[in-house]
Amino acid sequence: MILCITHSRDTYTIDLVQQRLQQLGHASFRFNTDEFGTRYQLQYRLEKTGPSYRLQHGDTVIHASDITGVWYRKLWELETPPNLDATYIPAFRKEYNTALHIFLDSLDVPWINPIYIDHAVGSNKLLQLAFAQAAGLQVPQTIISNHAVDALQFYDACNGDVVVKLHGALSHTMDGAGAFFPTTRLRKEDTAMLESLSACPMILQENIAKERELRIAYVDGDFYTGSLKAPETTDWRTSIVQWQQFMLPAAVEEKITNMMRSMGLYFGAIDMILQPDGQYVFLEVNPQGEWGMLQKYLDYPIAAAIAEKLALRVTQR
CATH class of the missing domain: 3.40.50 (Rossmann fold)
Structure with a gap:
């Protein structure tokens, strides 16, 4: 069973x-x-x-x-x-x-995913970025801080082109409904509010130029990728979206596979950006991330892949 x-x-x-x-x-x-x-x-x-x-x-x-x-x-x-x-x-x-x-x-x-590995990776986005970088993926400059001076120095180092987001999600639905704090562009007039970081540490990242936003359902070496034309906002959950099927380059898939295996994950919902110059930038992986919208709107057999991969591991054990 x-x-x-x-x-x-x-x-x-x-x-x-x-x-x-x-x-x-x-x-x-x-x-x-x-x-x-x-x-x-x-x-x-x-x-x-x-x-x-x-x-x-x-x-x-x-x-x-x-x-x-x-x-x-x-x-x-x-x-x-x-x-x-x-x-x-x-x-x-x-x-x-x-x-x-x-x-x-x-x-x-056999587990997909082992629970303690799942929690360790999912709760540490800087660890994810380190694994991604080690696997050869491009990653954005990033800090997590509760100190306004640190944040302002980072803001200036990125020429004022920075986004802020929470480390954890407030919403757990596949459409992003409910309470959540979207990834938000930090404007110059907002920097005075950075003093409030002492109440809630946040992630600051350099803003990455977007051609398309990618949500990748990775299932033990298989890839199911949905893409969105980059919206005006910095978080796709605040926009009306139309998912499209997308094929990652083989070299990017190989790097992602190496990253996931290094982390000990069999499944993950991965967010990446395709830049206008054709470069791929890794943002994060959520071991419990949503993928139902990719199955529903793009007809990807993600559920079948999860079941088949787990069943195979059970029979081979």
Whole structure:
């Protein structure tokens, strides 16, 4: 059985992956992690033969020993019971998160992606840039700072052509709906506001001239790339977009593959820029990034690729 880790509000992509797994002859179990503390029962026992882990949802019971592979799509914040005294919420979340990771740590099977590698890479964009640079990809000048003087010096070094963005996303949907802070061009009149960095460290990057913006779904050596004509704004999620299929040069694909393998990732949603002069610039990789819009609007078989790559790793193990 293949465990599919997601959350209760996930739609479309999770269904497509599970459908393809079923076609390949692999049963799967959808694990909505936000409901772990409200809709699941868990049990851990140390028996004479070793540890035993069990997870139950309704009438369905799965044992850790039955799981042959894991598709790690997303880990979500725990729901709390509506009648739980607020005093006990911190303990509830702490203990359930501990129990959850005890269960996940027991799964010594193929993962896409391994959860701790996924978190380590996804939470460190400067690390990503270092891996990309080491693989031969072009990357923008970048700093993360909470200090206005640093930011102003960087702004001047880039001749005032700088964008600012948060390190983490506020929105987790494939259309960018909901609260988010878009990548924003820093204007001269905005620099006085950099004193507020002490309240929220931010990423500052040199602004890269754009011909096209690229979102690449990388699946263990396979590439599914969507492109957008560069919008007037600096973040495509603030514009009406029309995705187009795009073919990356073989040399760029090879460098990306080397980067992903160096990081230990089998999947990632990669953002790059194609400049007017034909150069490709790497921005970031999100190991849990959205790709449903590429499947939906460009008819890319990304879900099938994820299922097939994981099934292959399971059978070859």
